[in-house]
Amino acid sequence: MSGQNAVREFTAQMSVREGRWRLYVALLNTTEQWPEHRFGHSVPTFMDRTDALSVLGFAPVPGAEWEWTEDSETPDDPASPVVLIAAIRVCSWSGVSV
Template sequence: MSGPGLRAQMANSRGLWRVYVVLFGAAEWPAFEWERAEPVPTLAERAQALARLGYQIAPGCCWEWIEDSEVLGDPASPVVLIAAVDVQPLTVWGPE
């Protein structure tokens, strides 16, 4: 992440893909869940989900993927893939 800003993350949990915006200090984070395990949500689907949450991908940013494990420190644990991208509040244009 470049500089202070907001970060969205996406992961597959309990067989469903979920995208959420990390809001430190908030009791609940805005989130959207797809009712499927496969295929991985497309770039367009992710952008639509973020827009429903009131956010858009920050200019010049793209999704980055990292690998984690379900059980910390267990090399035999199933792999969890997590995607992340910088976001910003959705720009609303309208009459002044």
């Protein structure tokens, strides 16, 4: 039973689609619905992202930093629009320990 209360780390990711930013926490290997927050059309600030994570019940792992990756909408097409994806390690303070 002690393992059920262990704090687990997850990856929060943020991406933009059709001009709107979306932040979600990937709860891999679980049956839980992935928590999600949608922003407006402006790029979310560091505090916007931190506040959204808090509303979702998560906080960045101490020392974790946002890492940005560039991808493309159409793989293998150098003319494809760029897709930016940000990720950070988070832990749940709201009881998600699955």
